[in-house]
Amino acid sequence: MCSYIVEKAKLLGSAKGPSGWMRIDTANVYYDHPFHAPLDHALGIDFISEADGGRERVAVELSAASARELVAKILAALASGEVEHGKAARHAAAPVAAE
Amino acid sequence: MSYPGLVADTVKFHGHNGDTGDAYYARPTGSGKFPGVVLIHHLPGWDEWITEAVRKLAHHGFATISPHLYFRDGPGSPDDVGARVRAAGGVSDDQVVGDAQGAAAYLRTQPHANGKVGVIGFCSGGRHAFLTAAKAAEDFNALVDCWGGNVVVDDPKALNAKRPVAPIDYADNIKCPILGLFGNDDENPNKDQVNRTEAVLKKLGKNYTFHRYDGAGHAFFNHSRAPAYRGDQAADGWKKVFAFFNKHLS
Numbered sequence: 001m002c003s004y005i006v007e008k009a010k011l012l013g014s015a016k017g018p019s020g021w022m023r024i025d026t027a028n029v030y031y032d033h034p035f036h037a038p039l040d041h042a043l044g045i046d047f048i049s050e051a052d053g054g055r056e057r058v059a060v061e062l063s064a065a066s067a068r069e070l071v072a073k074i075l076a077a078l079a080s081g082e083v084e085h086g087k088a089a090r091h092a093a094a095p096v097a098a099e
Numbered sequence: 100m101s102y103p104g105l106v107a108d109t110v111k112f113h114g115h116n117g118d119t120g121d122a123y124y125a126r127p128t129g130s131g132k133f134p135g136v137v138l139i140h141h142l143p144g145w146d147e148w149i150t151e152a153v154r155k156l157a158h159h160g161f162a163t164i165s166p167h168l169y170f171r172d173g174p175g176s177p178d179d180v181g182a183r184v185r186a187a188g189g190v191s192d193d194q195v196v197g198d199a200q201g202a203a204a205y206l207r208t209q210p211h212a213n214g215k216v217g218v219i220g221f222c223s224g225g226r227h228a229f230l231t232a233a234k235a236a237e238d239f240n241a242l243v244d245c246w247g248g249n250v251v252v253d254d255p256k257a258l259n260a261k262r263p264v265a266p267i268d269y270a271d272n273i274k275c276p277i278l279g280l281f282g283n284d285d286e287n288p289n290k291d292q293v294n295r296t297e298a299v300l301k302k303l304g305k306n307y308t309f310h311r312y313d314g315a316g317h318a319f320f321n322h323s324r325a326p327a328y329r330g331d332q333a334a335d336g337w338k339k340v341f342a343f344f345n346k347h348l349s
Contacts, residue, residue, distance in 0.1 A: 003287075004142070004189040028186045033222075033318065033327075035143055035178040040316070040326040046182050055175065057182055 006030045015047040015058040024058070026050045034061040043067035104128035105157040107150075112166055112205040115197025120170030122202055123150050125157035132213035134348030135206030137199050137239075138165040139220035139227045141318070142189070144181030145169065148323045152221075159341045161217075161348070162209060166202040168195055189223075191261040192230055199231040203238045215348040217241035217275075219340065222318060226250050226266055232277070233269035241347040243278045243340055246317055248287035251295050270299050277307040278343040280336045282315030282329075310339060 009027040016022075024047045034042035042061040048054040062070065107125035114120055123145070127133055136156050140149045145167040156163040167173070168190055169180045184190060203216045218239045220228030225247020232242035244250070249257055252265035277300065281293045288296070293311065300307045312319065312332040319329040320336060 004185060006186055006188075008186075028182070030185065033143060033324065035146070035181070038325050040324070044182075046186065048186075054183065054186065055179075057179060059178075059182065 003030070003032055005032075011047070017056055017058045019056060022049060022056060022058075023052070024049050026054070031064070037061035037063070039063055103158065103160070105154065107154055107157065110164075110205070112164070112198075112201050114166060114170075114201040115194045118171065120167055120198070121145075121173075122164050122166040122205065123153050124162075124164045124205075125154045126162035126209070126211065127157055127160055131211070133160060133162045133211050134213050134344065135203070135209075135216040136161045136163040136344060136348075137202045137206070137216060137218045137231075138163055139195070139199060139218065139224035139231070140165055140168060141220075141222035141224050142181070142185070144177040144184075146177045146181075146323075148321055149221075152320075155337070156219075156340075156344075161344060162206055162212065164202045164206055166198045168198055188259070189261055192227070192263070195227045196231050196234045199227070200235045200238050203235075213348070215240045217243065217344050217348050219243035219245065220247060221245045221320065222247065223249075229273075230264075230266040230269065232275055233266060233272040236272050236274045239275050241275050241278070241344055242273065243280070243343060245280050245320065245336075246282060246285055246288065248285075248292075248317075250288065251292045253292070267296055267299055270296075270305065271303050273305060275306075276343070276347050277305060278339065279307065279309040280339065281309065281311050282317060282319050282332070283311050283313050284316035286317070308343070310336070312336070 007029040011027055013024055014021050015024045026048050028046040030044050045060050047058040105125050105127050109121050110124045111119055112122045149165050153163045153165050169184045172183050173180050206216050218228045218231050225244040226249050229244050229247055229250050232239050250266045297309050315329040315332040318327040320333045322328045
């Protein structure tokens with residue numbers, strides 16, 4: 001059965017959706033039956049701005065293997081970027097509480 | 100031969116606390132009186148497959164209504180509204196039961212209604228249907244639970260303010276006949292949980308029939324989700340649903 005289990009990540013950043021760019025402060029992350037992806041279960045991420053009411057979202061649905069690949073590549077990109085750009089990049093890349 | 104006609108549309112209904120929301124409604128156009136069915140949608144929301152299921156039931160002779168359980172969190176596309184509801188921890192059991200009662204009342208006020216109303220639910224809606232038949236027993240004449248998970252609750256952490264009870268604890272309140280359809284490869288409810296649900300119904304002397312399908316898991320009726328869909332099992336399951344409702348709602 002579908003679950004209501006959602007992990008919430010506090011973010012600082014922006015995302016681009018149908019209405020253009022928007023500030024985001026939260027990622028709702030869950031593993032459940034997808035709406036669109038041709039999978040039995042998918043890792044869903046909804047990027048939203050709770051501060052603005054959370055009514056718009058930028059959504060992705062990924063296979064479990066894809067999600068793990070993405071996590072690895074995010075960490076790899078951060079590691080190589082920090083080497084390239086130094087301390088300022090490390091500070092900017094760190095998750096912070098929502099504004 | 101000719102196929103029976105039907106009409107389908109989005110209508111307004113009065114749900115829990117008298118709140119007015121949208122519901123999808125379809126009914127046969129032939130003469131005579133028709134039994135009613137309240138269809139409770141799954142957690143992803145009031146989506147296209149749900150409207151197809153409503154029309155399928157109408158095609159087979161049942162005036163069917165599916166209340167949009169998330170109408171208070173709209174407007175928006177069903178997936179976006181469903182995402183908001185998920186993030187908020189879902190809808191409360193009492194609200195769903197109230198909405199289902201309101202949908203049943205809508206059916207009974209239609210001029211073509213024969214006065215009998217069944218309830219069917221899929222996935223989380225199966226759990227909601229079970230609970231609705233228990234908590235609003237006077238309003239429903241038949242119950243179909245399609246793979247509703249968490250009817251038996253093994254993890255107390257699954258209980259919270261919105262879902263404070265395990266529906267199985269209210270099984271004795273159910274007065275109508277029960278049809279249960281389950282996939283043996285489902286993980287929620289798994290085979291053991293289905294067996295335990297059946298054991299309770301048997302002990303209580305309820306009028307129930309359970310069918311378990313090999314080679315099927317969760318949501319095996321849903322052709323819009325190819326990995327889950329099982330055509331042969333779904334075809335047989337729908338036949339059992341129609342036969343059950345015809346027997347108990349005509």
